[in-house]
Amino acid sequence: MTCRSWGQYNFETFDGLYYYFPGKCTYTLLRDCEDTTQSSLVIQLPHNIHDIELERISQYILVTQHHGFTLAWDGHHGSVYIKMSPEYVGRTCGLCGNFNADVQDDLKTSYGVVTEDVAIFGNSWTEEEPHQAICPLVPSLFPSPCAAQDPHTRLVLCHTFSVSCPTELVYNECITCCPVSCHVERMCIDSKLQCLDGCYCPDDLIFEDGTCVKASDCPCELHGMLYPSGQVFQEECNNCTCLGGVWNCTDYTCPGECSVTGDMYFQSFDGRVYTFAATCQYVLAKSRNSGKFTVTIQNAPCGPNLDGACIQSVNLVVDEDPRTEITMSHIGEVFVSSQYRISLPYSDEVFHIQELSTMFLQVKTSQGLRLQYNWREFRLYLQVSELWKEDTVGLCGTFNGNIQDDFLAPSGMIESTPHMFGNAWRVPSACMPSLSLPQLDPCDTHQQTASYAGQMCNLLNQALFAPCHAYLSPVPFYQQCRADTCKCGQPCLCSALAHYARQCRRFSIIIDFRSQVSECDKTCPPGQWYHECDEGVSNSARESKGLACEETCESHLLNLTCSTHEPCIPGCVCPEG
Numbered sequence: 001m002t003c004r005s006w007g008q009y010n011f012e013t014f015d016g017l018y019y020y021f022p023g024k025c026t027y028t029l030l031r032d033c034e035d036t037t038q039s040s041l042v043i044q045l046p047h048n049i050h051d052i053e054l055e056r057i058s059q060y061i062l063v064t065q066h067h068g069f070t071l072a073w074d075g076h077h078g079s080v081y082i083k084m085s086p087e088y089v090g091r092t093c094g095l096c097g098n099f100n101a102d103v104q105d106d107l108k109t110s111y112g113v114v115t116e117d118v119a120i121f122g123n124s125w126t127e128e129e130p131h132q133a134i135c136p137l138v139p140s141l142f143p144s145p146c147a148a149q150d151p152h153t154r155l156v157l158c159h160t161f162s163v164s165c166p167t168e169l170v171y172n173e174c175i176t177c178c179p180v181s182c183h184v185e186r187m188c189i190d191s192k193l194q195c196l197d198g199c200y201c202p203d204d205l206i207f208e209d210g211t212c213v214k215a216s217d218c219p220c221e222l223h224g225m226l227y228p229s230g231q232v233f234q235e236e237c238n239n240c241t242c243l244g245g246v247w248n249c250t251d252y253t254c255p256g257e258c259s260v261t262g263d264m265y266f267q268s269f270d271g272r273v274y275t276f277a278a279t280c281q282y283v284l285a286k287s288r289n290s291g292k293f294t295v296t297i298q299n300a301p302c303g304p305n306l307d308g309a310c311i312q313s314v315n316l317v318v319d320e321d322p323r324t325e326i327t328m329s330h331i332g333e334v335f336v337s338s339q340y341r342i343s344l345p346y347s348d349e350v351f352h353i354q355e356l357s358t359m360f361l362q363v364k365t366s367q368g369l370r371l372q373y374n375w376r377e378f379r380l381y382l383q384v385s386e387l388w389k390e391d392t393v394g395l396c397g398t399f400n401g402n403i404q405d406d407f408l409a410p411s412g413m414i415e416s417t418p419h420m421f422g423n424a425w426r427v428p429s430a431c432m433p434s435l436s437l438p439q440l441d442p443c444d445t446h447q448q449t450a451s452y453a454g455q456m457c458n459l460l461n462q463a464l465f466a467p468c469h470a471y472l473s474p475v476p477f478y479q480q481c482r483a484d485t486c487k488c489g490q491p492c493l494c495s496a497l498a499h500y501a502r503q504c505r506r507f508s509i510i511i512d513f514r515s516q517v518s519e520c521d522k523t524c525p526p527g528q529w530y531h532e533c534d535e536g537v538s539n540s541a542r543e544s545k546g547l548a549c550e551e552t553c554e555s556h557l558l559n560l561t562c563s564t565h566e567p568c569i570p571g572c573v574c575p576e577g
Helices: 118-124 151-160 418-424 447-461 463-469 475-488 490-505 553-557
Strands: 002-006 010-012 018-020 047-049 052-057 060-065 069-074 079-084 170-176 195-200 206-208 211-213 220-222 225-227 232-235 238-243 246-249 256-261 265-267 273-275 281-287 293-302 308-318 325-329 334-336 351-355 361-365 369-374 379-384 529-531 571-573
Touching: 052 195, 060 195, 220 246, 256 281, 256 490, 273 418, 281 379, 293 369, 308 361, 308 369, 308 475, 325 361, 379 490, 447 463, 447 475, 447 490, 463 490, 475 490
Parallel strands: none
Antiparallel strands: 002 010, 002 079, 010 018, 047 052, 052 060, 060 069, 069 079, 170 195, 206 211, 220 225, 232 238, 238 246, 256 265, 256 379, 265 273, 281 293, 293 308, 308 325, 325 334, 351 361, 361 369, 369 379, 529 571
């Protein structure tokens, strides 16, 4: 059952009573007689408020409460349609009547008296608007709407007021109130109106953002933004393509990445983040069963007060063979077999080692391992291919998609604290185990830098990094940045910002923060330029969003080419060509 009002003064109640009431005030059209609320809120359509859905269909505003009612209002032509669900039978009042299937008592006044005088009935439902002049009551003997009309004039007016639709739209007497949408899977519930008249897309097209599109051309939504059909974005090792409003993504098992950044903040292959006072030598990662590889880091106290820890060297041993051992030092030197310093680039049957840019050293192995070390900014990244899934242990965890067992110790026990877990993977001959001391806020200890750290690290929460917030919360990165910057100032600040920017690149979000943060600006050697994985770089060694590595004459001789599938690395490089 539907209540209708059209042409300003024409009404039909839920129970089917038609009447004409030429009132010019504000009236209660419909109210739940058992509940009354008043509020005011300006919104943009479409919009959802709890279980109420608001949208626009043609010239109508459609308001739907699921399993309650649907209201359609055309403010330009004074038309209102309301359909109620059965649970409101006998509960309504106002100009729409009481919804009880009895037309005899529809003209019930606001004070509960049934009348036959439409004027008395309508006037009783007048709403008093504050700060407005008193609205005059409608007299009982108001003129009929059909009085003194010329039939010829009526025919002329029908042509005069015929509907003219905008380009692309056509007039339809029955537009469904539950139309197909590019983005919303609709539940066409009983309380929905059947249809409305107006200008809308032809039947084979969908109304989307002011225009008519084919279903196959619907855009796709991602984190609150719309992307056109055919758009491709990369998320880690998978590509997603927008096809007809739906993202179709490849389903490859991606390599795992473990990181050590700043003052010993670890993130495991499975994403667990923790920190502890790591001032010794530790097993970062090793193969769990085969003994195929072992990566260790040697740390030492550092910082102005020697109250932090920094990586002194990174060591990789393959097949437990000293002849296949690589060490990278904290000043950018590389050694084989722990003693022979080598020049880069370097390549043999096991290792491919090169400088990716002025910022990163990289060691790749034929077994699917990749170490990227930025010794200037205290950042180390270990990547392992999907071949090592469920076959790693160490500070980088178990690489099985479960963070709950990342603190697996050599004994087979799962440790309960980062400190106990870290000491479990300490290389015994390197130093004594560290003591478990209370964790103090570095900004309480270094109060002279606390204000600077808070202000500068807050950049992570602001507009510069905002494009990434929907993909990756900046909160834990801000906390790490603040703690590290209080200890060591500007170097740790830039390291923390760079780490967040790198993680954002996994979602194809490029943030050139160094051009905006003067403290982190990079000055390149003569003849080179700095890039932050920006657009517009393209040759055989360069991806569409930056450089995978820097080419050198020696790398050409050793056939160390840069794969177009490898991630971009920021830094100073030579101009194209």
